Amino acid sequence: MSRFVDTLLSTAAGGGTISGMTTGEPGQPMRRTWAQVHEVGRRMAGALVAAGVTPGQAVAVLAGDPALIAPAIQAVWLAGGSVTMLHQPTPRTDLAHWAQDTLRTLAMIDAGLVLLGAPFDGLAGVLDENGIAHLALDGLDADQQPIGAPVEVAEDATALLQLTSGSTADPKAVRITHGNLIANISAMAEMAKLDPGRDVMVSWLPLFHDMGMVGFLTLPMVFGVELVKVTPADFLARPLLWPELISKHRGTLTAAPNFAYAIAGRRMARVDEDDAFDLSTLRVALNGAEPIDPKAVAAFTDAGARFGLPPECVLCAYGMAEATLAVSFAPLFTGLAVDEVDAEQLESARRAVPARAGAATRAFPLLGPPLPGIEVRVLDEHGNELGERQVGALQLRGSSVTPGYLTTAGPVPTQDEQGWLDSGDEGYLADGQVVVCGRRKDVIIMGGRNIYPTDIERAADSVEGVRAGNAVAVRLDAGTRRERFAVALESRLAGDAEAEGALRKAVTARIMDAVGARPYAVAVLPPGSLPKTPSGKLRRAAAADLIPTS
Incomplete structure (x- = not known):
């Protein structure tokens, strides 16, 4: 059995009997312990095996309710399959195009089954027309015999096929193994000093994105951390729901892309009552998944200060699906730290020289040292390794790094013969911390x-x-x-x-x-x-x- 599944089972029988997941806020909150989620997952796994799911099979999930998604992904893993969270349409999405993109994705991953839940039940007809098997998540566990022992899988078996951000235009999936998953979530837990008995994670992140799926569902479920989970639509409809849930549930960890902190900062600044929120319990507010703007961070911390928000809770991070999720975390309780460098030296000599008085400057957030088990190096255009504060291509190696992609043309390896993966980013190392300047193709x-x-x-x-x-x-x-x-x-x-x-x-x-x-x-x-x-x-x-x- 993989270490990932072993840990999941151990948590369900131990700490998971106490900690759990709350969904349905704010209108209809419902809490289930992780042990209860696991029991539903075992029954769902029994249904999957009865439906013909075989070890190694790709199973796609398309649903909106985290309460349905959590046991469903457990069920797939218990049955020996791999999970693919399908991209969900936004209000601006052309639904006909989205349906065709979804079919291309399903063909690419060779999905043997699609698990459907509201509000996406309507895709069933399209799947039927194209001969793709599907099951409704709602009621999948009803009157179903639970799976006995989980299906044995190796460390290099695929656990997650994570669709990349541009996959609806040109489908590509990152192949995350059981070994990758346990390595990355363990490293994140270590760096965040996670305490399953005390921490409460609060999230609205989409579960088809790696930060939501790996960081704010898989990690708390596997390690038995209390989780409060709402949907992106809930946040976008009312951004102040985010600080409200942190206050209500005494949240200690949260995460979001930079734009969300900018929105939350603006909205909190307009609140009249000084006691509207209590954000004093928040010890980690991770900012990642897109370039970090120091002004947006400052707006968030300044607006949150009167609600008790500790400014040092901001944790800048670097990550990508190709590394399962996280590559580096800034040190805890240091807040936003910025490296200000000479603009002329950066642009012409590709060197990040500390800024001189009176000179034009560029500022980049310090993203911390690589997580345990990950190495980062910087190369020039000729493949030579660069030294401290020299700007070049960032490459990664380690136990969290994917072995390859699935594409419409077939599998594609991601690592060179020494195990290095090209991140596609430009950056440098400063006193051991990673600094990202931007995507190489966009410079x-x-x-x-x-x-x-x-x-x-x-x-x-x-x-x-x-x-x-x-x-x-x-x-x-x-x-x-x-x-x-x-x-x-x-x-x-x-x-x-x-x-x-x-x-x-x-x-x-x-x-x-x-x-x-x-x-x-x-x-x-x-x-x-x-x-x-x-x-x-x-x-x-x-x-x-x-x-x-x-």
């Missing part, structure tokens, strides 16, 4: 300078009239001698020619001040126009299609 090269799109985007975001978090910088004529960049942004001023013109001038001026380069074009778009991944990240390459080039 804009102008006049020998390397300009990072996040610097451009933050400058545009700071202009009044631009929707926060909805500005994207894209490369034009990439790789040519006359490489350029443009900016697409969302604004409620779109459609008003005079207001649009003033906004373009203001954005251009702010970008010139920030990076010393002029955008070729600034496209002002109505809210909801920018293309995003299923997990909410802006898609730079797709945004280029929205910018006029003549």
Whole structure:
């Protein structure tokens, strides 16, 4: 039996009889212990085996209710299968396209079965038309004989096929093994000093994203940590639900991408009552999954201060699905630490030299040392390993790192012969801590300078009239001698020619001040126009299609 499943079983028989998961907040809260979740999972596993699920089979899950999802994924693991959480449509999604993308994904992973739950029951007809077996999650455990012993699986057996953020456009899944999972969640628990008897995790993160699935469902379920789980729709409909749940349940750990901290900070700042929340119990507020903006973090901690939020609870992290989830954590209880470097040296010499007085600077969050079991190195364009504070390609190696992808063209290995994986990110090491400058494919090269799109985007975001978090910088004529960049942004001023013109001038001026380069074009778009991944990240390459080039 894998260590991952062994730990799951041990928790269900021990600490899981006390700790558990609360779902359905705020209207219909329901709490089940992890032992109760496990018992439902055992009955569901019995139903899966009866339905013909075999060891190693890929089983896809598409449901909205975490109370159904938690026992379902246990059931798949107990039956010896692998889990794939299918991407869910957003209010802006074309449902016909989403259904076709879902079918392509199911074909890619060779799914033998789809487990459906509300509000996605309507996909059943599409699955029937395409000969894809499916079962309804609701009632799957009813009158069902529980599985006996879990199906034996090896450490290198696939536990999770994690769809990458862009998978609805070009399906690709990261193959996470049982060994990868237990290694990464154990390392995160160690670095976060997790205390299953005292900690309470609060999350609204989507379970089709690695931070939600691995960090805020699998980890607490396997180690028996109290969890309060709502959905992304709950948070987006009412962002203040997040601090309300932390207050009500005395939450100690939470996590979110940067944009959510920006939203929560703005909303908390508008609350009149000083006793509306009690955030004093929060010891870890992890910020990851997208570039971290120090201004957004400061807005969150400043707004939370009157509600008792300890500013040192902010924990900046670096991670990716290819490393199961986490690569590095900043040290606990240090809050946001920023490395301020000389902009000219960074852009022209690719060196992160500490800033000099009076010089132009760039600031990057320090993301901490690699987790136990993970190594990080930096290489130049010729494959030579670089030293401290030299900027290059970040590569990873270790027990959490995936052995490969599943793609529409078949399996693709991710590691070289020494076990190193190219992260696709540019960055450097500073006193042993990882610093990420940006995605290598997105770096804009102008006049020998390397300009990072996040610097451009933050400058545009700071202009009044631009929707926060909805500005994207894209490369034009990439790789040519006359490489350029443009900016697409969302604004409620779109459609008003005079207001649009003033906004373009203001954005251009702010970008010139920030990076010393002029955008070729600034496209002002109505809210909801920018293309995003299923997990909410802006898609730079797709945004280029929205910018006029003549």
